[in-house]
Amino acid sequence: MSGVKTKKKVLSCLLSLFLILLPVPGPAMDQALASGTEIQITSDPANQGALAFYGDKIVYQDDRNGTNDIYMYDLGTGTETQITTDPNDQSNPAIYGDKIVYEDYRNGNADIYMYNLNTGTEIQITNDPFNQSIPAIYGDKIVYQDDRNGNNDIYMYDLATGTETQITTNTAGQYEPAIYDNKIAWVDDRNGNFDIYMYDLGTGNETQITFDPSNQSGPVNIYNDKIVWVDYRGGTADIYMYDLTMDREVPIAVNSAEQYYCNIYFDKIVWEDWRNGNADIYMYDLNTGRENQITNDLANQGSPIILGDKIAWVDDRNGNLDIYMYIPPVQADGTETRITTDPADQGKPAIYGDRIVYEDNRNGNGDIYMYDLSTGTETRITTDPANQTNPAIYGDKIVYQDDRNGNNDIYMHDLSTGTETQITNDPFNQSIPAIYGDKIVYQDDRNGTNDIYMYDLSTGTETRITTNTANQYEPAIYDNKIVWIDDRNGNFDIYMYDLSTDNETQITNNLAYQYHPIIYGNKIVWSDERNGTQDIYMYDISTGTETPLITDPLNQEKPVIYEDKIAYIEDNGSYVYMYDLTTGVKTQITTNPESYPDHVAIHGNRIVWEDWRDTVNWTSDIYMFTLAQPDTTPPAVTPSVIGGTFREPQVVTFTTDEPATVYYTTDGSDPTVSGIVYSEPITIDTTTTLKYYAVDSAGNASAVEAQNYVIDTVAPTITAAPAPGTYTTAQTVYLTANEPATIYYSFDSTNWTVYTEPVSINNTVTLYVYGIDAMGNTSATQAFNYTINISTTSASSGGSSSSPGTTSPTSTEQPQTTVVTLTGTISNTVVDPAKGPSFTDAVHHWAVREIAAVEQLGLMKGYNNQFFPDRNITRAEFVVTLMNALDIPEDLPDTGKFDDADQIPGWAKDKIQVAKQLGLVVGYEDNTFQASKTITRAEMAVIMAKYLYITGQDLSQLTGTVSFADKLPDWAENSIKALTTAGIVKGYPDGLYRPGRNITRAETAVVAYEAIGLIREHKNIDKLAVARKINAY
Incomplete structure (x- = not known):
């Protein structure tokens, strides 16, 4: 045998069978003719040959374009596809899964190329200047004969590792390899005749299979533990098999006629047989010991291949070489x-x-x-x-x-x-x-x-x-x-x-x-x-x-x-x-x-x-x-991994509750029977929508289902508000993440605390933070530097050295006397009590009704779809909430600016200035507003009383007989009692008011909603019901 341009295999498989090796026919034998359906696959007047089979796909070489090209026929769709278009010869294809390999002469010698059906890409596997030919493929392993060493050797290329390995090193010739799992079989002439040899990739052992001094030739074929070949020991070409498990050689078709080109799948062996004076296809069933004649046309049928219950062959009944296929009868259910x-x-x-x-x-x-x-x-x-x-x-x-x-x-x-x-x-x-x-x-x-x-x-x-x-x-x-x-x-x-x-x-x-x-x-x-x-x-x-x-x-x-x-x-x-x-x-x-x-x-x-x-x-x-009753139930498909968010790539397999073919896509489109057939595990290494469905043998199709896989390897980003910097007052710092995450903070980067509420910063510190999201992705530690230069100026009036500089509405500093009205939006918006808030952290909160109301009125907003209801509110946030409801009049008096106006956030600066002009806020003795400072219940009461006053609700007559067990600041006492009488605020069950306690965003929502309702309804203050069914705030 020679490794030169290996159209030789095609000649031995096709032309020689019909022309050169015309045998002397043996005596006709009475054989059972198999019952089934015979169909013509190709009808082009050119020649098609050198068949290979996998699943529903047949690949073959075709000379319709003047040279041999590789074509594929899909039995599932009935479509023929040209795989190669290079003007040189491509021949002897083999297929496994979505990979087609073939020998290619575009470079002046025979090389091995591969075409990937999924990606539509062609890859050159070998580039040695000598000849590599007659490839076979199983999984990721491609084997071929190679004459680079002066004789033909068997080589293997591993697609998974990209490595080429020389399998045989004997100086004689080794030809026409076949591979199944870890076993490679070939024809070998080292003993002066042709024998069958095998190499086990798992053990690294080479084994001589046949020892008869006559010729045992190819094409050799292997399936599981059985090897078949053409054997000349009887003087004519016969079919033999070797069972590796039983360690025995078995004659399959032995008679005076010639049998060539055998192929095996599971327990069935097919070959080309000349006993009837022409080439027919025969099959032997190892289970039953029964031989069946598959074809009986008077023309020649040769070079059969078998996969499952389908047998295909090359047929010259039309004057050229076409591909035909036999499908056995369907067994009734x-x-x-x-x-x-x-x-x-x-x-x-x-x-x-x-x-x-x-x-x-x-x-x-x-x-x-x-x-x-x-x-x-x-x-x-x-x-x-x-x-x-x-x-x-x-x-x-x-x-x-x-x-x-x-x-x-x-x-x-x-x-x-x-x-x-x-x-x-x-x-x-x-x-x-x-x-x-x-x-x-x-x-x-x-x-x-x-x-x-x-x-x-x-x-x-x-x-x-x-x-x-x-x-x-x-x-x-x-x-x-x-x-x-x-x-x-x-x-x-x-x-x-x-x-x-x-x-x-x-x-x-x-x-x-x-x-x-x-x-x-x-x-x-x-x-x-x-x-x-x-x-x-x-x-x-x-x-x-x-x-x-x-x-x-x-x-x-x-x-x-x-x-x-x-x-x-x-x-x-x-x-x-x-x-x-x-x-x-x-x-x-x-x-x-x-x-x-x-x-x-x-x-x-x-x-x-x-x-x-x-x-x-x-x-x-x-x-x-x-x-059996007709099957109308579609198969159920189950992926091994349900969609979700993952930190690492996922490998997905499919199982069905009955034999079925699964089709899938990974690009978001709906799968079809002409799309990708599931045959091996699917690796999901990026965010992917996997769609799939299955079709059973009765043609029942399941509905298309989808699984969304998010592969999250990105750590969360942590931000602080207010931003790191220099401030003249203590700061309350809020930490947020750009995705759900647990935030940790520390002042020494050693002792870490889970962030659950704002962090109070009263002196110059470095705040260290990092976050861990739900997938376990951990952000790098960030250092936020805060410099606090607190003024030593004391607060203005009454009751405490730290009390704010606001005065009560009954003081000599009266607020703006012009009555301010609500905006048209606030006045006209009808709050839907059944509609909950959009904030995910507020749907089960005790103040859910009021939070939903202020959201509908546009008074308060959240952050990243969260409201943070239990977070303390700053003076700036509180004032802006109230100002959002007012229709600001023109020609307000010029009251000047706060000295720390440049430290007031841009989103609050204008509204705090208007509040100052209205007399709603006065600030501290040093003329600072201290926007980022959290607001107390006492400060809230004073501002709310002034707020109701400028909107036409005079609370001065409601100071009444309300009393609390704790001491109220003088500058806030009247406002607290008036608001309590009006039902805007209330004390705690233990009789305390706790004027110095900070107010939260949820409590702000409640008092704002109550106040706006009071203003909109124009209620008579002295007839207000005192009892309100809300929590202490």
Whole structure:
């Protein structure tokens, strides 16, 4: 063998099989011809060859463009795709999953290339200037023969690692490698002849498989623990197999003819066989030891491949090389049951509903018996010592032919009454009855030839149906129509008589023979010999059209029909089959080759027949096959990983609750049957929407489902407000993250505290912070530097050295006397009490109603979809909340600015200035406002009292008799008592007011909502109800 441009394999696989190696045919042998469907895959007038199979995809080389290209045919979609377009030769493809490998001559020598079906990309695997050819692939491993060392060696390329490995180092030649899992097999000439060798990647051991001094050649093929090859030890080419597990060599096809090009999948081996004078495809089943001829066309069929139950080959019947494929019959889904077990013969069954009737010879003569499926009981119907045969049944009536009178008569047994009635008593023969309703038909020879007669049970009258002097046989009846075989034209034709019109119609006029007619509804079916073998044909009475239904090269005979299902016998009595008129699908009912079934009958979803598989008694029994109900349930698909957020890539596999094909996409589009087929785990290493669905063998498709996978490897970002910097007052710092996270802070970067509330900073410090999100991503530690230069100036009036410089509305400093009104938006907005807040952290808060209200009114906003209800509010935030509701008048007095105005946040600066001009806030003695300082309950009460005053609500008369157990600041006492009386604020259950305690954002929402409601309703202050059902604030 040589490693030069390896079209050599194509010659050895194709042309040499048909031209060069034309063998001397061996003697013809009687072989079972497999039943199934043969389809043509390619029809281009060029040549296609060198086949490879994976799943629903066949790849091959094709010379339609002047040189060999690689093409692919998808059995699932019926589409052909050109894979390579380079003007040089690409040949000898192999496929595994979504990867196609082939030898390519674009660089002047043979290199190995690979095409990825998922990505649509082509990759050069080898680039050595010598020849690498005849590749094979399994998983991520590609093997090939390579002549870089002056002889052919076996090399392997691992796609997972990108490494190439020399497998063989012997100086002889090694050729045509095959790979399965970790085992590589090849042809080797180191011993002066061709032997089969194997290398195990797992152990690193090389093993000689064959030792016979003759030649064992390729292409060698391996599947699991079995290796097959072509063997010349018998003087001709035969097929042999080696079983690695059993450590034994087995001859598969040995005869005087030639067998070439073997291929194996699971327990089935196929090859090209010349025993019939041309090349045919044969198959051997290791389980049953049965050999089947797959093709019998007079042209040549060669180079077969097999995958699952499909066999494909190269075929020259059209004058060029095309690809054909054999699909075995679909095994019917259902249950086979043996009905009779008596050692005598039981035969000629008929069925209606739950009742099966048959003739039985257990008593030394023919009797009629019945088996009731509903009760499981067998009943003897006739007891006369003569012969009763050919039973038929309709409802409670069983009819049969009976020879008790010395000739054949028709008798009837009524199951409802238990009585037997003689129907005919003519001294000639009446036989083969059929029954429908009250009408019994039969053939009758009283006129010297066979005619069709009918007996009407309802009228007791007998009618002659046919009067032609030729013979009419085997009548069948449905409703008012009777069909039969008729020989008046010198052959057998099918005729019909319509009782409703008294018209006789010739159904078939072909010069060949037509037999065994049966009728159901408007459809007549029969066996037809016009094509040289018996086929099944059908005539539709309603349309007047004749249709060939099953025209396989085998014999199909004795059809019966019920609704859209036709049962019949195929292959000279070997098997029972069924054809579905609705789907056009042919299914195999019996599989036992020893059954030799006869006399098939069908009713509902049950098929019965006479069966001869009993090799102990060598007698016939009655068998039944119950068809399973059609599968209309789509498969369920389960991913191994449910969508979610993850810190690392995820590997997703699919499982289904029944055998099914899963299709999927990762780009967000809906998957289709022409898309990606799931065949191996899917790695999700970036944020991905995985969509998928499954289709079972019945064509049921599940709904498209989607899983969203977020691969989160980004740490949270932590921010502080107010920002790090220099301040003249103590600061309350709020820490937030850009995603849900736990925030930690520390003043020494060693002792860490979980952040749950604002951090108070009263002196110069470095605040260290970091965050950990839900995925465990941890941010780097950040250092926030705060410099606090607190002024030593004391506060203004009353009650405390730290009390604010505001005064009560009753003081000499009155606020702006012009009444300020609410904005139109605030006045007109109707708050929906049923609508909750949009803030995720407020939906279960005690102040949820008021938070939702101030959100609807536009008074307060949140941060990153959160409200932070329990966070203390600053003076700036509180004032802005109140100012958001006011329609600011023009021409306000110029009161100057606070000295720390430049430290007031931009979002609050203008509104705090207007509040100063209105007299709503005064500030501290040093004329500072201290915007970032949190506000106390006392300060809130003073500002709220002034707020109500400038909006027209004078609270001065409401100072009343309210008292608290703790001391109230003088500058805030009147405001606190007035607001308490008005129901705007309240004390704690222990009688304290706690004026120095900070107020939270939730409490601000409550007082703002109460105040706005009071203003909008213009209530009379002295009639306000004091009791309010809100928490202490």
